[in-house]
Amino acid sequence: MTVVGLLLLPVLVAVLLAWALSAPAQHLDRITAAIVNDDQPVTINGQTVPLGREFAANLIGGDAGLGAPDDPGPDATATPAPAEPNFTWVLTNDADARTGLEAGTYAAVVTIPPSFSANATSISGPAADAVPASLDVTTTPATAYLDPALTAVLVQQAVATLNQQLTERYLSNVYDGFNQINASIGQAADGAAQLADGAASLASGTGELAAGAEQLAAGLDTLDAGAESLAAGLAQLDASVQPLPGETAQLAAGSAQVAAAIDAGSAALSGATAEFATVVDDLCALPGPGGLCDRATAALARLQSANSDVAALAAGADQVAAGNQQLANGIPGLVAGVDQSAAGANEVAAGAGESAAGGASVAEGAESAASGAAELDSGAAQLADGLAEAVDQIPTYTDDDITTLSAVVAQPVTAELDLPAAGSQSVPLFAVVALWIGGLVIALAARAVPAARLLGSASSFRLMLAGAWPAAALGAGQGLVVALATAGFLSAGPAYWVGFGAACVGIGAVFAVVNHGLAAAFDGVGRTLAALVAVVALVVGTSSTVPDALESLAAFLPTGPANVLLLAAIDVGSGWGALVALGVWSLVGLGLAYAGVSRRRSGDAALEAARAG
Secondary structure, three states: OHHHHHHHHHHHHHHHHHHHHOOHHHHHHHOEEEEEEOOOOEEEOOEEEOHHHHHHHHHHOOOOOOOOOOOOOOOOOOOOOOOOOOOEEEEOOHHHHHHHHHHOOOOEEEEEOOOHHHHHOHHHOOHHHOOOEEEEEEEOOOOOOOHHHHHHHHHHHHHHHHHHHHHHHHHHHHHHHHHHHHHHHHHHHHHHHHHHHHHHHHHHHHHHHHHHHHHHHHHHHHHHHHHHHHHHHHHHHHHHHOOHHHHHHHHHHHHHHHHHHHHHHHHHHHHHHHHHHHHHHHHHHOOOOHHHHHHHHHHHHHHHHHHHHHHHHHHHHHHHHHHHHHHHHHHHHHHHHHHHHHHHHHHHHHHHHHHHHHHHHHHHHHHHHHHHHHHHHHHHHHHHHHHHHHHHHOOOOOHHHHHHHHHHHHOOEEEEEEOOOOOOOHHHHHHHHHHHHHHHHHHHHOOOOOHHHHOOOOOHHHHHHHHHHHHHHHHHHHHHHHHHHHHHHOOOOHHHHHHHHHHHHHHHHHHHHHHHHHHHHHOHHHHHHHHHHHHHHHHHHHOOOOOHHHHHHHHHOOHHHHHHHHHHHOOOOOOHHHHHHHHHHHHHHHHHHHHHHHHHHHHHHHHHHHHHO
């Protein structure tokens, strides 16, 4: 049995180590961690960007890529990612995370602060406002030794993925900005082309305007010549009019003569009329028929009227004939002057026509120039707008802005790891394993129940105590020595060293008693079990990726509460429950030792009775 036990012990140790620690990266789901998402989503260009929720989903293992900013992403659950190993993540609040961390229920807590989305997207705003987003990752010494390192690796990998996605989004926006700048400059180029076309049209219109101006000048020359002709004709007309005063005088003299003649005729006719009137009067005075008198009177009246009209008409006719004769004499010169004036007027009209044509050409040229100027103005405005838009889209940065933005874009998100203090995880674990092995060595160094004492008169209880107290004393001494040797590796003050040393002394005594009891009750099997307990304590304390069966077994074994008590001694968690558990295990050790004494004593007494008989 001894040989079998010696052969099986290394096999069992190797199997336990391989089973528990051969592939920890493949069993990360056995580690439970918590996520506290306090992030406040932000709104960019009217779209909600919940980066905290997206990061939580990405860390948990959901397909939470940073697609459309308004896509809320899948709901984050506590289910690990099926595609690759991951922790078992639990979404919770600050209070539960703090409680679970202190109790060791959660190996780590990842806290996403309220400003996470705002800071992570600050690279899209003013460079001076760009700040990196940070995650708070808190671990605890109450978990296995490798858990903080595994947490750091996993969180850093998730942060690196998020940084890559944010950087890709930023670069996508940058390249899209280049496209917009290209489009704006293209519009500016189109405006420049229109500006060139407008300038060409303006040049053409200016040429036409110059040609029209030349025609206008020619027309004006012709008009000047016509004006000269008109002046000459008017001069001739003036020369022809010169005789008119003399002729007018002659006309006046003739009129006087006619007037004199008319006066003489009128006087003669008046005398005749008067004599005829006397005759009529005499006739009417004669007795006889009255009808003759009436006819004579009427005839006299008609004669008088006709004589008066004929006399006036003759006088007027004489005057008109004289005036007409004089007018006829002056008309040829007047007609000649008028002809010359008409010829000059024609030339003036011709010059005016040419001037009008030149003016029309000038007008057309002016219209072309105006149209070209309008196109030039439109093209210039479009060019100005395009260049202004391009300028607006091209950001400018100061040296400080460039330094800040370069640093933030290179790593938009950082993880601030709050790792356990140096030695706070490893030293308690190693001290527990060392003290357990020390207790095992004490059990191997001395017989649990000396045969010489079995036949004595002392009771089994006294024999049990006689074997247990030296082991407990040695174990306590081992605890003191281990505490003194390892205290320097703890990042704790002297006050904690005292508590740590006291806990090591008590644990060493309890472990020695338990190992003594196992050896007394089960002999070599008990020592083998003790060796396996050391292996279980070591592997469970090293990583939380061990199988659940070993986790449960380790919590039941005395090494579990011993590790909790040492952690409590350096202010990690509470140790009262561990004290009670170790007290129970000390009683179990004493009970096993008593059972071993009783078993051996009963067997030896039976043997002596048989020999005596």
